[in-house]
Amino acid sequence: MAALGGVITAAVICVVIWEAAQPAAAPALSVHIAQIEVTSSGHVAVVKVVNQGDDTASAVQIEGVLGEDTATATVDYVPGHGHAKAFLRFDQNPQQATFSVKGWAAP
Amino acid sequence: MTASVATVRQTRLSQERRYLHDLGRAFAGALVFNIPLLMTMEMWEQGVVMDRGRLLAFILAGLPLLYGLAFYAGFSKRRGLRNDILDTAVALAVGFITASALLVLFGVIQWDAPPREAVGMVALQAIPGAMGALLARRQLGGAEPGETDEDSASYVGELFLMAAGSLFFALNVAPTEEMILIAYKATPVHALGLVAVSILLLHLFVFNAGFAGQEEADRPVTAFCHFTLPGYAIALGVSLFVLFIFGRTDGHALQGVVQTVIVLGFPASIGAAAARLLV
Numbered sequence: 001m002a003a004l005g006g007v008i009t010a011a012v013i014c015v016v017i018w019e020a021a022q023p024a025a026a027p028a029l030s031v032h033i034a035q036i037e038v039t040s041s042g043h044v045a046v047v048k049v050v051n052q053g054d055d056t057a058s059a060v061q062i063e064g065v066l067g068e069d070t071a072t073a074t075v076d077y078v079p080g081h082g083h084a085k086a087f088l089r090f091d092q093n094p095q096q097a098t099f100s101v102k103g104w105a106a107p
Numbered sequence: 108m109t110a111s112v113a114t115v116r117q118t119r120l121s122q123e124r125r126y127l128h129d130l131g132r133a134f135a136g137a138l139v140f141n142i143p144l145l146m147t148m149e150m151w152e153q154g155v156v157m158d159r160g161r162l163l164a165f166i167l168a169g170l171p172l173l174y175g176l177a178f179y180a181g182f183s184k185r186r187g188l189r190n191d192i193l194d195t196a197v198a199l200a201v202g203f204i205t206a207s208a209l210l211v212l213f214g215v216i217q218w219d220a221p222p223r224e225a226v227g228m229v230a231l232q233a234i235p236g237a238m239g240a241l242l243a244r245r246q247l248g249g250a251e252p253g254e255t256d257e258d259s260a261s262y263v264g265e266l267f268l269m270a271a272g273s274l275f276f277a278l279n280v281a282p283t284e285e286m287i288l289i290a291y292k293a294t295p296v297h298a299l300g301l302v303a304v305s306i307l308l309l310h311l312f313v314f315n316a317g318f319a320g321q322e323e324a325d326r327p328v329t330a331f332c333h334f335t336l337p338g339y340a341i342a343l344g345v346s347l348f349v350l351f352i353f354g355r356t357d358g359h360a361l362q363g364v365v366q367t368v369i370v371l372g373f374p375a376s377i378g379a380a381a382a383r384l385l386v
Contacts, residue, residue, distance in 0.1 A: 001266065005336030008343060012365055013302060019362040020295030056291040056363075077287065081360035107291040 027057035066097035136243025154228030169234035202236030269379035276378025312380030342375035
């Protein structure tokens with residue numbers, strides 16, 4: 001048990017030290033459409049927001065534009081090297097819509 | 108003959124009265140332990156949105172834990188396999204009743220709420236409530252020192268009690284957004300500092316709260332290897348499990364998960380350390 005406990009604790013410390021050794025990069029956010037769902041209230045674009053940077057972004061604003069139709073959503077957090085999901089509603093099929101990240105805050 | 112029938116009846120009456128007293132204390136224990144969670148908004152949300160597979164995993168993991176607590180503490184004086192199972196079942200009933208009644212009283216569960224929502228919210232709260240019910244005798248003055256089996260716990264039993272303690276503490280804070288927020292704000296230096304403080308406090312508790320027997324008390328290094336390191340690993344494991352249950356690991360890379368586990372591991376290791384005082 002002592003050995004197992006030691007190994008787990010050491011592994012956790014190693015991951016943190018490895019993380020500290022990497023040069024920190026600001027959030028690098030990109031957004032792409034993952035899926036389209038047809039609901040009774042219109043077409044819903046399920047978008048995936050990916051953060052390639054090291055730092056976490058909070059209050060991430062996502063915008064989708066399809067002709068005159070603009071949809072927005074705010075994602076609470078997109079962790080560093082992680083991803084999050086958002087949902088944007090359109091009247092028409094949003095297959096041709098363009099999606100972008102408008103801005104974010106530091107947590 | 109008449110006298111002996113009267114005596115039997117009197118004994119049964121006093122047994123029933125004692126059982127009612129135990130039951131009352133179980134409800135008190137569920138209240139004391141569960142109120143912070145019952146009044147936490149994230150717990151209501153989680154009851155609605157939580158993946159049902161994860162909710163089921165939480166309940167299934169809770170059952171052996173509750174049985175273990177019934178074995179080591181229990182809310183009634185009666186012992187033995189059958190009574191421990193009965194204690195577990197009654198504690199669950201107490202947890203469900205307490206959670207349902209209070210969530211309805213707080214207006215969180217409305218009468219027209221879909222059953223799926225209400226059941227999710229109550230089921231999620233019933234397990235910590237049942238834990239409170241089982242710890243009631245120890246916490247609310249029902250047990251004399253040396254009366255609960257926890258005093259004679261084996262090494263594996265001690266580790267189990269640590270897991271129960273850390274689950275209890277972790278559960279109280281894990282659903283809140285603050286856990287991931289602290290992890291996001293923490294730099295690797297902060298994280299390493301938290302690891303060091305968690306292990307140090309755990310070790311101090313292990314020493315002073317009497318986890319280590321007399322032999323270990325003279326040998327801090329042995330106690331460190333036997334209780335502190337496994338205890339911290341248990342706290343980390345419990346934290347990972349709870350974070351997974353509440354969906355706090357979703358969309359995170361390895362280092363993000365590790366950082367959040369370390370943050371939740373702090374209260375969890377205090378819980379593991381305090382298990383001796385709680386149970």
